[in-house]
Amino acid sequence: MIELRDLTKRYGRTTAVDRLTLPVRPGHVTGFLGPNGAGKSTTLRLILGLHRPTSGTAVVDGRPFAERPRGLRHVGALLDAGDVHGGRSAQAHLTSLACSNAIPRSRVDEVLRDVGLAGVAGRPIGDFSLGMKQRLGIAAALLGDPPVLLFDEPFNGLDPEGVRWVRGLFHRLAGEGRTVLVSSHLMSEMEQTADHLVVIGRGELIADESLAAFAARSTRPQVVVRTPDPPALTAALRAAGGDVQAETDGSLTVAGLTAAELGDLAFARGVPLHELATRTPSLEEAFMALTAHRVEYLSGDRR
Numbered sequence: 001m002i003e004l005r006d007l008t009k010r011y012g013r014t015t016a017v018d019r020l021t022l023p024v025r026p027g028h029v030t031g032f033l034g035p036n037g038a039g040k041s042t043t044l045r046l047i048l049g050l051h052r053p054t055s056g057t058a059v060v061d062g063r064p065f066a067e068r069p070r071g072l073r074h075v076g077a078l079l080d081a082g083d084v085h086g087g088r089s090a091q092a093h094l095t096s097l098a099c100s101n102a103i104p105r106s107r108v109d110e111v112l113r114d115v116g117l118a119g120v121a122g123r124p125i126g127d128f129s130l131g132m133k134q135r136l137g138i139a140a141a142l143l144g145d146p147p148v149l150l151f152d153e154p155f156n157g158l159d160p161e162g163v164r165w166v167r168g169l170f171h172r173l174a175g176e177g178r179t180v181l182v183s184s185h186l187m188s189e190m191e192q193t194a195d196h197l198v199v200i201g202r203g204e205l206i207a208d209e210s211l212a213a214f215a216a217r218s219t220r221p222q223v224v225v226r227t228p229d230p231p232a233l234t235a236a237l238r239a240a241g242g243d244v245q246a247e248t249d250g251s252l253t254v255a256g257l258t259a260a261e262l263g264d265l266a267f268a269r270g271v272p273l274h275e276l277a278t279r280t281p282s283l284e285e286a287f288m289a290l291t292a293h294r295v296e297y298l299s300g301d302r303r
Helices: 040-047 090-100 106-113 130-142 160-175 187-193 211-218 230-239 259-269 283-294
Strands: 003-010 014-024 031-035 055-061 077-078 149-154 177-184 197-201 204-210 222-226 243-246 252-255 275-279
Touching: 014 040, 014 204, 031 040, 031 090, 031 160, 031 187, 040 055, 040 149, 040 177, 077 130, 090 106, 090 275, 106 130, 130 160, 149 222, 160 177, 160 187, 187 283, 197 211, 204 211, 204 275, 211 283, 222 259, 230 243, 230 252, 230 259, 259 275, 259 283
Parallel strands: 031 177, 031 197, 077 149, 149 177
Antiparallel strands: 003 014, 003 055, 197 204, 222 252, 222 275, 243 252
8 A cells, every 4th residue: 555645845946746645545456647747757756765755755555665675575666668778688687676676586487478578588678669668667567576566657659459468467456456556648548447546736636536436526428419400409408508519520519418308308399319329528538627727738838
């Protein structure tokens, strides 16, 4: 379990992490989300003792990670897949990590097989693709069979098969009772991978709740409808309090009314319908709605 208590990190006048207090519990894949500059990477580095907090604490199973002499037995982490010596082989890289953490060398062969790199274990890492380096970084995180795992952008560079494999791996690790914290900008993957979310913006906590609860409170369900008479239906829906948006494909997206209410209203007004469906907003839409005022950098400087 990871516990953050009033965790704060400042760089001069800039506050990167601002009094974060939250637990990251075992048995879940916790998605760690936030806009660019929100403080996610800094938070991960504070947990791992790579940065010192200005104030507050970050502990893993009750102790700061830096106090553990065999760290990989307690926490496995992938922060930067490219941060490896390109001249070493995958086998040599993992063997050096195993030796420094008193991990049996047999474990190196196990994790190389687990991540699909056994056939290229002797090749220089510098010849690896980004996806292969991601797999190697995951192997290093798994090396000590730790109860706590941290991953920063683990899907980058992976092909569809690799993405699916990583998704299944995270579910399996959480199912074994481990603490799994995953930071990613890929909302579509987080929607399929995480069951709990921690969202921050400008270093502050925005949400700490289940994926379902986050989506439910951040956005309103919408109804998609098609009709041969859009003007008549639009006027009737707006008169009933609906928020109507005409789409480029000719459909109407309606918020503020249920599908049943919309269907009854169309029937009463004699407006024919060709399609009527409820649409649940995606995690990306929920995330954008909730973090709109916490974005540090906006395209086109729309402030």
